[in-house]
Amino acid sequence: MNNLGLASLTFWSPNVNVARDPRWGRIMETPEEDPYTVGRYAVTYVKGLQDVEGTTPGTNASEEDLNTRPLKVAACCKHYATYDIEAWQGVDRFHFDARVTERDMLETFVPPFEMCVRDGDVSSVMCSFNKVNGIPACADPKLLSQTIRGEWNLHGYIVSDCDSLEVMHLHQKFLNDTPEDTVAQTLRSGLDLDCGVYFTNFTNSAVAQGKVRGADIDKALNNLYMVLMRLGYFDGSPAYAGLGKSDVCSDSNIELAADAAREGIVLLKNSRSGLALNKHKHKNVVVVGPHANATIAMLRNYEGLSEYANVSYEPGCADIKCQNMTLFWPAVRAVKNADATILLMGINVSMEAEDRDRNDLLLPGYQNQFDQ
Structure with a gap:
């Protein structure tokens, strides 16, 4: 699709939230209530999107440096974490605070994301709008830098759900921070990309106020540009540059869709x-x-x-x-x-x-x- 000019090289998909209540408005987006099944789905989905033949994790070609492993497209496992409410009886996802025990986090909500990163080698994880035990998911260093990047060793970037930083600042009023404090807190927590306007509008002033260091920005940019380079964003992707509509709408692909x-x-x-x-x-x-x-x-x-x-x-x-x-x-x-x-x-x-x-x-x- 990218070669036809209809899409980019990054897809913020799949949704791997565990479906705990069938009344959830996004229940059709995610496959299961069982964390292990959702995790296996995530791994298979991500590999189908990303993997270039001969470079999948575990092969000789990929063991040297997974940070430079080539990608077909970049996948994104979302929404991390404990996200399973939209708007229900006066409670909405922008204000919801998921009070979750450590056991429930480890047994239910976290496994699909861990499998997505460890086994699927996904190149992106999206943090969710909601709070987890009082802290916005996109501002929690334990959830982001310590777990996703540190413990699971993510080879890619962490992105916010769209306008999460604005929600954090204006709706959740997390620590009653300024926009610059919101940018600084999320960057230090491990967020690399803001799907919104806060990084764009307030990072310069956050640096000027001494709240953000150049090293914080460099770290985020490095994670983002590594994924772009792995996609062949700057030098083309020879294996896929010649693909067109006929490769998508082939007889074999049509039969595969019909068989599914x-x-x-x-x-x-x-x-x-x-x-x-x-x-x-x-x-x-x-x-x-x-x-x-x-x-x-x-x-x-x-x-x-x-x-x-x-x-x-x-x-x-x-x-x-x-x-x-x-x-x-x-x-x-x-x-x-x-x-x-x-x-x-x-x-x-x-x-x-x-x-x-x-x-x-x-x-x-x-x-x-x-x-x-």
Whole structure:
């Protein structure tokens, strides 16, 4: 994608937070509630993004100096640490203080990140908005320099979640510091890159006030430029310079994507043996629900059904929230005359997303009445 001008060489992904509550708004971004499974996912994900054949950790080519190991792209394991709340019943991620025991940190929240750095050799880690036991994650030297870089030996840089420093200064009012104090504290704690404007706007004045040393800046720049050099940012990457659209949209890649979709399909319940549909028996099919024509939410529609049957469409709900029953009864009448009914219910990012948690796991509004 970089060679087509559509992306950079750094991807702030994957999300490897442990999913402890299914109502979390970012639950779809991370794979599991089990720390070990999330960690193995992280390692595999990172290796797939980063590793150049013959230079993976543990091979002879990589054992000399991992700080110079070439990269395809730079991955980033996020959000470190104890980040699993967006906005829920008056509590938001900008003000949340995760009070976590040392045991829970070591057994639950930290392992995916440790595996990501130690086993995956990820080139970046992102610290989160929230506080951990009273200290903002991006300002805690124990979490950053002592653990990620010191104990785990990160070969790369540490970046803040976007606008974390502003949140720390204006919303959390950590130590009631000035912007310059915020820059100084995070730099000394091990932060190399600010996804925001505080490093840009206040580092010069922090140096002038004697709060930031040149050595602090040099250390951060060294970590950042080492990753850029490993990506071939300044001299090109010969192994990938000639790649284009045909390399992405190849027959083998398309088949791989299709195979992943086939293997990912799960039939949860077929207790009445309603499936599979028979095109000779089920000639008239009605498709009902707010996702029945989900061209935006699903980036696709369900016209494929019309190749096998006469398909009629009844939304049943005006939108995902499904708060009134105006469209409910026309859908009920259509169902009575159909050979088969396909219900396409659910939620979208207006109900569950970054900065938006759910209060429960029920289908919204009147959606749950369609199966009665």
